[in-house]
């Protein structure tokens with residue numbers, strides 16, 4: 001029998017480094033939501049790629065940062081959790097920002113892990129090189145080499161999908177021998193209703209102003225197939241205050257309509273066929289500290305551990 005390899009690859013980094021863009025680039029599919037705002041990803045997301053006898057199970061994670069809210073700490077804990085369960089770690093660094101304070105803090109935590117525990121190989125991805133002069137990139141690569149914890153350094157552009165194949169090649173070297181863990185054509189194990197909620201949240205992140213996205217959450221309440229094979233989806237957008245509800249609904253309901261239209265289009269691409277989407281905005285002041293809501297998103301309330 002042919003030998004197969006399969007393993008988990010945690011994609012970690014500070015917020016906005018381009019982790020989700022990289023996941024999508026590696027998969028060749030728009031699975032993870034992406035936005036120019038920090039903390040777009042809130043929960044670990046598995047994306048599966050099977051090439052011949054190799055199965056890559058990538059885990060996109062929330063950006064690691066100094067969390068203030070319990071909800072944000074649960075996000076950060078999820079990211080560190082992905083690392084401890086992985087066979088390979090891909091650390092994504094925004095090469096425009098380089099090794100700033102946030103990235104250095106994260107690398108110091110990795111160095112500690114590497115010196116204390118058995119740690120999987122760590123590949124450094126220097127992302128966004130489409131926006132970086134070669135003259136600036138070389139010192140970054142040299143500095144990465146001096147840090148002595150990276151098993152490889154790969155400069156790439158996740159957005160332009162340039163260099164993704166090198167990641168596959170390098171990661172492939174470390175995949176353990178294993179039966180395939182998913183069907184060959186599986187893209188993700190994320191439930192469709194959660195993906196649908198993420199699609200709506202992405203449009204809200206992109207269409208709303210700077211602060212509001214952090215005060216909203218989306219939940220799919222109903223996800224049904226109608227007799228004509230079309231999909232009916234009913235969602236709630238939760239906000240913390242009445243004023244926020246007014247902004248999301250917008251003048252004459254225009255903002256909510258735009259969010260809904262764009263989200264519906266994304267859902268139709270993902271699910272195939274017609275989608276009927278109905279969104280209600282609800283004021284729920286404590287959604288971020290609601291344990292059931294966190295678990296619905298796949299997060300566990302923080303036990304206070306922090307690196």
Ligand SMILES: Nc1nc2c(ncn2[C@@H]2O[C@H](COP(=O)(O)OP(=O)(O)OP(=O)(O)O)[C@@H](O)[C@H]2O)c(=O)[nH]1
Nearest residue numbers: 015016017018019020021039040041063128158159
């Ligand atoms: N120019 C350029 N921009 C990129 C590249 N990769 C990602 N971006 C942009 O960087 C921003 C953040 O990308 P995301 O993929 O959402 O980043 P993330 O690391 O997943 O962010 P969080 O989920 O918030 O932690 C988006 O505006 C992307 O379009 C790249 O290779 N080049």
Ligand SMILES: [Mg+2]
Nearest residue numbers: 019020040041
């Ligand atoms: Mg992300």
